[in-house]
Amino acid sequence: MTNLNSNVLVVDDYGTMRRIIRNLLTQIGFSNIDEAPDGATALGKLRERAFGLVISDWNMEPMTGLQLLQEVRADSKLKPLPFIMVTAESKTENVVAAKAAGVSNYIIKPFNADTLKKKIESVLGPL
Amino acid sequence: MSTLLNLTDEDYLLIEDAIAANARGRAFLRMRDQRSRVVATDDVKRLVRSLTTSVKKAASPENEGGAHIRILRQELHDMSVCIQQTRSEVAALRPDESGNNRIMAATGELDAIVTATERATSEILNSAERIQALVSRLPRNPETKTICEELETQVTEILTACSFQDITGQRTTKVVNTLHYLEKRVNSMIEIWGPEALTALGAVERGDNRPDAHLLNGPSLQGVSQDDVDALLANLNSTAQPEPAAAATAPGAKAATPATAKSKPAAAAAGKGEGASNGAINQNDVDALFE
Numbered sequence: 001m002t003n004l005n006s007n008v009l010v011v012d013d014y015g016t017m018r019r020i021i022r023n024l025l026t027q028i029g030f031s032n033i034d035e036a037p038d039g040a041t042a043l044g045k046l047r048e049r050a051f052g053l054v055i056s057d058w059n060m061e062p063m064t065g066l067q068l069l070q071e072v073r074a075d076s077k078l079k080p081l082p083f084i085m086v087t088a089e090s091k092t093e094n095v096v097a098a099k100a101a102g103v104s105n106y107i108i109k110p111f112n113a114d115t116l117k118k119k120i121e122s123v124l125g126p127l
Numbered sequence: 128m129s130t131l132l133n134l135t136d137e138d139y140l141l142i143e144d145a146i147a148a149n150a151r152g153r154a155f156l157r158m159r160d161q162r163s164r165v166v167a168t169d170d171v172k173r174l175v176r177s178l179t180t181s182v183k184k185a186a187s188p189e190n191e192g193g194a195h196i197r198i199l200r201q202e203l204h205d206m207s208v209c210i211q212q213t214r215s216e217v218a219a220l221r222p223d224e225s226g227n228n229r230i231m232a233a234t235g236e237l238d239a240i241v242t243a244t245e246r247a248t249s250e251i252l253n254s255a256e257r258i259q260a261l262v263s264r265l266p267r268n269p270e271t272k273t274i275c276e277e278l279e280t281q282v283t284e285i286l287t288a289c290s291f292q293d294i295t296g297q298r299t300t301k302v303v304n305t306l307h308y309l310e311k312r313v314n315s316m317i318e319i320w321g322p323e324a325l326t327a328l329g330a331v332e333r334g335d336n337r338p339d340a341h342l343l344n345g346p347s348l349q350g351v352s353q354d355d356v357d358a359l360l361a362n363l364n365s366t367a368q369p370e371p372a373a374a375a376t377a378p379g380a381k382a383a384t385p386a387t388a389k390s391k392p393a394a395a396a397a398g399k400g401e402g403a404s405n406g407a408i409n410q411n412d413v414d415a416l417f418e
Binding site for chain 1 (some may be wrong): 245248252256259279286287289290291292293294296297301418
């Protein structure tokens with residue numbers, strides 16, 4: 001079973017989206033949720049303490065979600081961290097690029113609670 | 128066969144100096160220069176005559192080249208017309224004398240849309256989260272359990288539906304970026320033609336022929352507040368009943384309203400010091416103005 005006490009980092013430049021995802025994660029049962037408005041801040045937090053899951057947007061500035069993913073996969077300590085991309089970028093080439101960079105799963109916005117839960121389960125195991 | 132002797136520059140200058148050593152020699156040199164110029168001028172005139180003849184021949188209707196030149200002339204004329212039209216279009220986009228810039232204004236409106244939807248979304252989320260908290264406090268028994276679960280599901284639906292703000296925000300940002308790009312290009316064209324040349328083209332038709340078009344500006348970024356409106360209506364109510372039809376169509380109405388409205392908060396504030404009955408109106412008073 002998934003450890004619902006593990007830290008989850010939500011990365012999105014839109015405060016509304018961070019709030020929605022945080023709320024949905026709370027409904028699922030996660031209790032330790034942190035947020036970052038951009039890739040650079042997220043990377044700093046990931047290097048500060050241990051996280052069990054990252055849920056990140058793609059289209060952010062200056063560091064994009066893909067760049068964040070690449071940084072995570074290039075870091076020996078962070079490399080195995082589950083990373084779900086939640087983005088409006090819905091072209092095949094985007095999904096392919098994210099997969100090539102090592103994304104754990106990919107959710108296209110807009111999404112619903114059920115989709116988020118299923119994708120988390122596919123990455124972390126049954127909730 | 129003997130070969131012609133060539134002089135070096137040094138030899139030439141030495142001989143020229145020797146000839147120019149006396150008045151007779153200098154006269155010889157002047158005459159030589161004059162004759163050389165006449166020969167050169169004759170050569171140029173002959174060349175121009177030759178070119179003129181060639182061009183006239185090429186432009187004659189019987190000549191195939193003449194047809195090409197006619198086409199070329201027509202193309203140049205069409206290009207000139209297109210350039211003139213483009214100038215007119217650019218003139219329509221340039222900031223007018225009052226500093227208005229349509230592209231900038233459109234960008235501002237889009238930014239305002241993003242801000243407004245963000246605020247509205249935040250309020251919806253607040254309400255949804257309050258409902259969520261209230262539902263969690265309801266006692267669960269066989270009668271309420273299903274209703275509570277359905278309420279939670281609906282709240283979740285509201286939450287996820289609010290993600291539209293992210294999507295529309297991203298799309299709007301794309302449009303804003305495109306507008307910024309267009310603005311740069313238009314400004315470049317204005318620089319090329321010169322703002323003065325574009326000003327000379329005059330005002331451009333705005334396209335809205337409704338009689339009250341001058342009053343139809345949509346939501347404004349610099350609009351007056353509800354307090355300003357209340358103060359303005361209170362002032363109108365205390366002085367004279369306005370003529371609605373005249374106010375809506377009078378050309379001067381647009382110019383007069385903002386200035387009047389801006390002066391009202393101070394008047395309203397002053398009115399508060401004079402007594403509650405002398406400035407403040409309630410919604411019924413406002414409604415009465417429109418009956």
